Amino acid sequence: MTPPIVELERVTKRFGGVTAVDEVSLALHPGRTLGVVGESGCGKSTTARLIVGLERPSTGELRFNGAPYGRSGRALRAARKAIGMIFQDPYESLDARFTVGDVVAEPLDTHGVRRGERADRVRELLDSVGMSGIDPGAYPAQFSGGQRQRIGIARALALDPELVVCDEPTSALDVSVQAQILNLLLELQRERGVGLLVISHDLHVVRRMSDEVAVMYAGMVVEQGPAEAVTRSPRHPYTRALLDAIPGTSPAERRLRDRPRAAEGIASAAAAGCPYSTRCPLATDVCRAEKPALEGDDHRVACHHADVPAA
């Protein structure tokens, strides 16, 4: 495999006493997609913000083309230029006072592209996201959610990035529009060979978009491996719980209504040991005492009872 564009090595991010990202190691390669899946508070969005340089790591190292960039300086600037980002909410992430042309050209201005080339470049970018023929002088509010997300993607592509970080790129969109945006991302990757990081709470989206999938829980990567392996033969009890919670695709295969009625209590984090041990049906004393390491070759899992089927 070609060397990674971005590498994270045991990156930790703490906000006050809260560890949002806990010793996460990941590698992002050109032309390939890493999907990160997990529920709210699992650290997936903080991981994205660390990668694009919007947050600095508390410990650990981020490398862009081999050069550490987590803190500041020239490497950070180079990394920021080479990493584009697409945000979840196309209604909030585009500045309503800017025209579409200004939104798309903003990265060009910031990174000193000559103003003479600007108009041509904006048109080219809008073409590439299926928005040819629109007036760059129009405002984002004049477009639908799907079109706004296309404008957001055009901006992310402005500086010919090597990597595009997509944080829940379709969660705010209508179902019938989501597929158009996901296909556009697949197509841009095929044409430009960009690496993609796709962050989503939706396992279907992540599986379909990705070569490799990482499952996060409480700031940790608890399982990681080829997309098919992780989603078809999950090894971590949390990954299995996530898959089991996905609704069926027809009334003939209802999966959820016959589940045992689960009670919900006041959330309490595990003080030591495996963070999932407070919810895990397989948890034993060792789980409450010792944090499991992410282990394995191709398909890795952080669990003291990996591969044990739940009773």
Next chain:
Amino acid sequence: MSALLEVSGVSVRYGDFQAVTEASLAVEEGHTMAIVGESGSGKTSLALAVARLLPPGGEIAAGAVRVDGVDVTGLRGADLRRARGRLVGYLAQDSMAALNPVLPAGLQVAEVFETRDGVRRSESRRQAIELLGQVGIQRAAEVARMYPHELSGGMRQRVMIAMALALRSRLLIADEPTTALDVTVQAEILALAAALQADHGVTFLWITHDMGVVAEVADTVAVMYGGRIVEQGPAGEVFGSPSHPYTQALLETVRGGAEAAPKTPFATIAGAPPAGVIPPGCPFHPRCAHAFEPCPEVVPAIVEVGPAHGAACHLLGAGR
């Protein structure tokens, strides 16, 4: 069996904008009907009309809504207040906004008993804690003293369900109650709703954009697009032989997502749902791969395609 909810020919208007056009449906007691649609489909306006909770400026312009035989469209004042709650309860998507932020959760449930049955505070507190336990809240006495912001989204939704049970509403409108929740929490709330239906015979009108949720909860389904019901029938029928091109496309998004190989393109529907102006004729025609001459001109009537199963599409009309 008789229908607990009967909606006949209901249209909802906000000034010049018609959000719902001539919607008719019926839900049997103890059953769940899902109304599925995207933004602008009219599903929330229809639900708000049934609950008589349309915002100022919105009105039921035509048709009738009967709950347990009572026509709620004409109710006013004290009659309307009594109907809201006893006849129709409402589970909102945004539980943070629906609960009172300055009252402990248990007290909000207890107040229902006080208002409804006139019981004293100590008795209402006891009943509230018991009900919180029934909706799967652990250490209910402790949680009863907590404020909404101290609870997770799933716990708040459980408190909302407890309030609806306290009201003993005949019909419960669930307006995307799990959309903002994590998928593992959604699964628990859906299982809870099914269990409560079995125990208490609750009748649900369940509003959602998610065909997976429909598959899990619905006995019958109404698919809405551009303010109209375009397909309606028993869930098994609608999923088994979807007859409207829009329903077929929506189902393809769910099934494709579950089965296709990684990095292969997704099946798509061109364009976006109508916002503001609803196209003439069949509202779906600008996005439909099968559109032909009559589609932009004539609104298709609902055609029977199976037992209690109808769809509004010119492809199904006579001679096609």
